[in-house]
Amino acid sequence: DADVTQTPRNRITKTGKRIMLECSQTKGHDRMYWYRQDPGLGLRLIYYSFDVKDINKGEISDGYSVSRQAQAKFSLSLESAIPNQTALYFCATSDTYGTGLDEQFFGPGTRLTVL
Amino acid sequence: AQKVTQAQTEISVVEKEDVTLDCVYETRDTTYYLFWYKQPPSGELVFLIRRNSFDEQNEISGRYSWNFQKSTSSFNFTITASQVVDSAVYFCALSEVYTGNQFYFGTGTSLTVIP
Numbered sequence: 001d002a003d004v005t006q007t008p009r010n011r012i013t014k015t016g017k018r019i020m021l022e023c024s025q026t027k028g029h030d031r032m033y034w035y036r037q038d039p040g041l042g043l044r045l046i047y048y049s050f051d052v053k054d055i056n057k058g059e060i061s062d063g064y065s066v067s068r069q070a071q072a073k074f075s076l077s078l079e080s081a082i083p084n085q086t087a088l089y090f091c092a093t094s095d096t097y098g099t100g101l102d103e104q105f106f107g108p109g110t111r112l113t114v115l
Numbered sequence: 116a117q118k119v120t121q122a123q124t125e126i127s128v129v130e131k132e133d134v135t136l137d138c139v140y141e142t143r144d145t146t147y148y149l150f151w152y153k154q155p156p157s158g159e160l161v162f163l164i165r166r167n168s169f170d171e172q173n174e175i176s177g178r179y180s181w182n183f184q185k186s187t188s189s190f191n192f193t194i195t196a197s198q199v200v201d202s203a204v205y206f207c208a209l210s211e212v213y214t215g216n217q218f219y220f221g222t223g224t225s226l227t228v229i230p
């Protein structure tokens with residue numbers, strides 16, 4: 001089974017709808033991240049969480065909110081979706097900083113289309 | 116300002132040719148980490164390598180090699196004897212300790228290996 005899972009994998013929705021993307025991980029990592037990927041722009045950080053009580057805004061947090069329900073779960077919400085939020089969304093996890101920084105492990109991505 | 120610059124948007128090579136993907140980064144931190152990820156057409160993100168700022172030793176892994184030069188703030192990736200399976204988008208990323216180990220990704224280089 002995959003270590004980082006995302007649901008749904010694909011979603012088409014309409015402008016103004018509320019959407020929730022979910023991420024679960026079995027790696028036991030404290031740190032979780034949400035990114036969006038747009039053609040030509042690479043991955044941009046939306047929100048990140050270093051533990052259940054620590055949530056931080058990333059580069060492009062406007063229009064998004066997150067919830068860290070447990071160490072293993074990190075959800076991303078679009079309260080009122082708009083077409084320019086059409087993108088590929090990735091969840092990622094990493095281990096806590098100790099003797100070094102581990103790489104981030106990515107989920108398979110959620111392709112969201114807002115009509 | 117872009118912290119990670121991948122100036123090559125798209126590269127095409129003929130199979131068996133060598134190809135180098137450039138990555139230039141910008142940071143004020145003395146402790147930082149550099150990464151390369153591969154995104155094949157299937158969309159997942161695959162970790163390739165991690166390098167910390169104190170380790171300038173170049174690394175070779177099979178047909179892959181990485182050249183880290185702090186003097187020019189570059190972390191270039193070379194594929195030797197390219198194969199069709201190397202066709203993917205490759206991302207370089209930077210993580211800085213003073214910004215809480217956020218990841219900053221470049222915009223990616225799309226590599227096409229022509230048979």
